[in-house]
Amino acid sequence: MNKVMLSCKKATELMEKQHIVRLTQVERVQLFMHTRMCDACSRYAKQSEFIDKAFGQDASLEAGNKHVSPKILSRAIKDKIINNLENK
Amino acid sequence: MHMNTFMEKQGVLAHWVDQFGDELYTWAFHKTRDESLAEDLIQDTFLVAFQSLEKFQQRSSPRTWLFSILNNKIIDYYRQQARHSTMSLEAQNDPSDSLFDEDDNWKKESRPAEWDLSHHHLLDDPEFGKIFYACMEHLPASWLSCLQLKYLEAKEGEEICQVLNISPSNFWQILHRAKLQMRVCLEKRWFSIQG
Secondary structure, eight states, X not given: OTTTSOOHHHHHHHHHHHHHSOOOHHHHHHHHHHHXXXXXXXXXXXXXXXXXXXXXXXXXXXXXXXXXXXXXXXXXXXXXXXXXXXXX | OOOOSHHHHHHHXXXXXHHHHHHHHHHHHHHHOOHHHHHHHHXXXXXXXXXXXXXXXXXXXXXXXXXXXXXXXXXXXXXXXXXXXXXXXXXXXXXXXHHXXXXXXXXXXXXXXXXXXXXXXXXXXXXXXXXHHHHHHTSOHHXXXXXXXXXXHOOOHHHHHHHHTOOHHXXXXXXXXXXXXXXXXXXXXXXXXXX
């Protein structure tokens, strides 16, 4: 029984693992079966994808900037940056 | 671009510092949450730009070019961070313990609830962005370094593992734990409150 049916912890682990390495045939079937039969893990799978998208958006310059509160470099720091170029 | 004199080069750079400095700084701070570190990264960015100005053939806009230099600096920073911190997979850091029962299935109270993801522009909603960001900040620093690298570099997982010198199984276990913790945080602070 245990060989066929994954635990929820294992199933959610495989969802991450599949993005890093190729799952074995057995793992793929196990994950597919588990996700079909377990409502909680099927919701988790959708949420996990959504969180991935949100991370991707946070890391992307164009879209990410919408969420970012603007910061200002002081005149003094800007001058320091320009002056430091001389010393190199 | 032919720059004959030091003064000419410095003039170009000074102009760019004025024009793009704040925007670059905003991004560096967003990615590091540390003002003085962000300032250093901007300084380094302009140093690199200064030193390789001849190579910049105006194939891209200066803004795009400066951002790509800065992003490399941010990635370097997270690589160092990730290398120096031990990728802790100790039990006390594992959210699984509180979420799964003795058979490794969801505890009744931690089963993922239905999230309303039908709101198409959720990812563009600044309020949601704030919550997401706040949840990210609660992740252990070494996990966050892993995540930043994964999403900033857009590289294949195995390549990132080589860079971080961790095994693929450590890497996806960290991602799994980070995801579990993010999920709980987002559910508590956003999805269970909305609608």
